[in-house]
Amino acid sequence: MDTLPVVVIGAGPVGLAAAAHLHQRGLPFVVLEAGDRPAAAIRQWAHVRLFSPWRYNIDAAARRLLIDAGWVEPDAERLPTGGQLAADYLQPLADLPALKPNVRYDARVTAVTRLGLDRLRTAGRESTPFLVRLADGTDLLARAVIDASGTWSTPNVLGASGIAAHGEADAATYLEHALPDVLGADRDRFAGKRTLVVGAGHSAANTLLVLAALAEEVPGTHVTWAIRAATPARTYGGETADALPARGAIGTRLREHVEAGRIDLITGFSAETLTVLPDGGVEVSNGVRAVVADRIVSATGFRPDHGFVSELRLDLDPILGSTRALAPLIDPNEHSCGTVPPHGVDELTHPEPGFYAIGVKSYGRAPTFLLATGYEQARSVVAALAGDWTAARDVQLDLPETGVCNSNPVVGDDTIDATGGGCCGAPAAETAPAGRGLATGIAGGLLSSPLTLVSVSVPASGEQSGSCCS
Numbered sequence: 001m002d003t004l005p006v007v008v009i010g011a012g013p014v015g016l017a018a019a020a021h022l023h024q025r026g027l028p029f030v031v032l033e034a035g036d037r038p039a040a041a042i043r044q045w046a047h048v049r050l051f052s053p054w055r056y057n058i059d060a061a062a063r064r065l066l067i068d069a070g071w072v073e074p075d076a077e078r079l080p081t082g083g084q085l086a087a088d089y090l091q092p093l094a095d096l097p098a099l100k101p102n103v104r105y106d107a108r109v110t111a112v113t114r115l116g117l118d119r120l121r122t123a124g125r126e127s128t129p130f131l132v133r134l135a136d137g138t139d140l141l142a143r144a145v146i147d148a149s150g151t152w153s154t155p156n157v158l159g160a161s162g163i164a165a166h167g168e169a170d171a172a173t174y175l176e177h178a179l180p181d182v183l184g185a186d187r188d189r190f191a192g193k194r195t196l197v198v199g200a201g202h203s204a205a206n207t208l209l210v211l212a213a214l215a216e217e218v219p220g221t222h223v224t225w226a227i228r229a230a231t232p233a234r235t236y237g238g239e240t241a242d243a244l245p246a247r248g249a250i251g252t253r254l255r256e257h258v259e260a261g262r263i264d265l266i267t268g269f270s271a272e273t274l275t276v277l278p279d280g281g282v283e284v285s286n287g288v289r290a291v292v293a294d295r296i297v298s299a300t301g302f303r304p305d306h307g308f309v310s311e312l313r314l315d316l317d318p319i320l321g322s323t324r325a326l327a328p329l330i331d332p333n334e335h336s337c338g339t340v341p342p343h344g345v346d347e348l349t350h351p352e353p354g355f356y357a358i359g360v361k362s363y364g365r366a367p368t369f370l371l372a373t374g375y376e377q378a379r380s381v382v383a384a385l386a387g388d389w390t391a392a393r394d395v396q397l398d399l400p401e402t403g404v405c406n407s408n409p410v411v412g413d414d415t416i417d418a419t420g421g422g423c424c425g426a427p428a429a430e431t432a433p434a435g436r437g438l439a440t441g442i443a444g445g446l447l448s449s450p451l452t453l454v455s456v457s458v459p460a461s462g463e464q465s466g467s468c469c470s
Helices: 013-024 060-068 082-094 202-217 245-259 359-363 371-385
Strands: 006-009 029-032 109-114 130-134 139-142 144-147 175-177 194-198 222-226 264-266 273-276 282-285 290-293 295-298 355-357
Touching: 006 013, 006 130, 006 139, 013 029, 013 060, 013 082, 013 359, 013 371, 029 139, 060 082, 060 371, 130 144, 144 371, 194 202, 194 290, 202 222, 202 245, 222 290, 355 359, 359 371
Parallel strands: 006 029, 006 144, 144 355, 175 295, 194 222, 194 295, 222 264
Antiparallel strands: 109 130, 130 139, 273 282, 282 290
16 A cells, blocks of 8 residues: 555645645655646636735645745735636646656546445455546556545536526526636627626626626626625625735625626525526526526536545535535534634545545535635645644644735736725734634625525525635
């Protein structure tokens, strides 16, 4: 077993962070990436600017390897786009001589099990290698498996009850998933059209902001925003009280567009039925009220795919799909991004020895994941695989202070300062409590009671389960 590699599934930020830590620990590893280059999922939203600056987006072990190779680190306070994150950090990281020979592309994992054992067999399980099967039929053996495959390829449906709305499949040509490139490659699909955005997370907010910008440029572009909640307060978030100014600015700007009438907001709305109209467009109804649109952006979050690891012994929380130990720490009924405590190998351990899901997939359906948390998960898990349990359990996070500034940056600008449209001053004296996540100024919370179809004049309580964090 000790001569076999650790298999890392996914060459995104957290998967490559795990590879960097494995290299530094002297553990053999193989990274399997379904795409043709690193960060394949991130490149699909390359046009989106992150709300966290570079200093929160680079793993510590990866930084050390890159700097040793002569890499020039980006300005720590700049806000990268997804494309810049991929091109300026993840591609150079994957191309390092320490990692590149061990990263395989076009290598989609279709199954993970134990060699010669299904999940019913107990005897000899811990001493039996993992068998990792690829789509091309290749089998690999591994001493351990780190699943950092993410959730981008498994978005939630538009239907509000966790299953597809009536007619959703028939209306598929009218549907877009999260973060289309509204001002770029996808512009023609939205310009001069009626677009309905469904969702209450930051993916929905980002899309609404660029649609509002498009509407200013192209007459006839109409934007409607539908949420299941009674108010958009959760999406507006901490605004000026947010620890990350760019994230707070999203809520500030979105509120301004809604209050000015540039975005039509419908609360208490759940997509129950989609009907393709004979003269074009699709009608979306909650049984009481209907909205007609030419395009629908379904920004309703994501869910993990545990199908290819179904022969492993997983202790999944029945609600979130995370580990049972992690679930109460990330439950969006109780937590926002700002109140999720740091966690590591102990909370990520399954009954299957040597298997760990890390990164956004580890959170199951919870939308409270932050990239810095994923890096700490990678460090902790790799330390445990190396037998360094002291380091594995010393879980810490370097998080920003609360109440940094009142900001409203210029659209497209990559700074949060006076010249970039913000008004950042000295940090507030009070900092976030030790061992807590990024403060957003809001409480977490999804739908806390069963969904009922009611008139929008009597809004349903709760929230749309969109993505919380970038």
